Amino acid sequence: MNVQGTVHKYGDHVDTDVIIPARYLNTPNAKEYGVHCMEDIDKDFVKKVKEGDIMVAGVNFGCGSSREHAPAAIQACGVSCVIAATFARIFYRNAINIGLAILECPAASAGIDAGDQVSVDFDTGVITNLTKNETYQAEPFPPFIKDMIEKGGLMASLKARKAAAE
Numbered sequence: 001m002n003v004q005g006t007v008h009k010y011g012d013h014v015d016t017d018v019i020i021p022a023r024y025l026n027t028p029n030a031k032e033y034g035v036h037c038m039e040d041i042d043k044d045f046v047k048k049v050k051e052g053d054i055m056v057a058g059v060n061f062g063c064g065s066s067r068e069h070a071p072a073a074i075q076a077c078g079v080s081c082v083i084a085a086t087f088a089r090i091f092y093r094n095a096i097n098i099g100l101a102i103l104e105c106p107a108a109s110a111g112i113d114a115g116d117q118v119s120v121d122f123d124t125g126v127i128t129n130l131t132k133n134e135t136y137q138a139e140p141f142p143p144f145i146k147d148m149i150e151k152g153g154l155m156a157s158l159k160a161r162k163a164a165a166e
Contacts, residue, residue: 001122001150003080003101004130005053008045009114010038014057015064016091020073033069034076051078054120056112058084062091071095071102081120083127083138085109096145099153103127108136122146 018040020033027033038045055074061084062070071094074082082095085106095102101122108127112118116131125140141149151157 001101001146002119003052003054003122004117004119005080006050007054007056007112007114007116007118008038008042008049008079009112010041010055010057010061012058012085013060013063014041016062016067016070017064019062019070020067025067025069030069030072031076033073034078037073037077046077049077049079052080053078054118055079055082056084056109056118057082058109059086059106061085061087062095063088066090066094068094068098071098071100075100083108083112083118083120096148097154099149099151099156101141101149103138105136105138108138111136122149 018038020037021040024033024036035046070091075098081101083103083105086104087102092102105127111134112129116129119128119130122141125138127136127138148154148157151160
């Protein structure tokens with residue numbers, strides 16, 4: 001499993017309230033979350049982001065309330081992967097549960113800039129900054145998490161497992 005895209009870069013302690021502002025949480029369609037993703041800290045994000053792009057951030061990304069709407073908003077706007085120095089634990093789990101690929105890698109977080117072209121190999125955990133010709137090593141996903149992400153999250157993975165058993 002590999003992705004490649006343009007980087008959108010953010011700092012430390014990006015909380016779930018700025019990833020998807022609370023005023024949009026009653027939206028009945030999860031696709032609508034993507035329309036408002038990051039708008040309180042980057043009004044032009046949804047105009048700039050393209051399918052497959054990559055988000056890079058500093059420490060404690062996804063802190064704040066435990067809403068799973070935050071990773072859903074990132075996924076809905078087309079981001080293929082989030083790389084951060086560290087993630088808030090509940091965001092980390094929520095992202096995996098919905099099938100959003102995330103990697104912790106402090107070196108990549110520090111070395112990658114907005115606009116860089118980056119590729120990620122989830123099998124090895126290698127993050128390659130194509131713009132700067134640099135590589136970083138993240139911990140690759142264990143096979144069960146990789147499978148969960150490839151199938152679209154926890155529920156989709158469980159449905160696939162059930163169907164295979166029948």
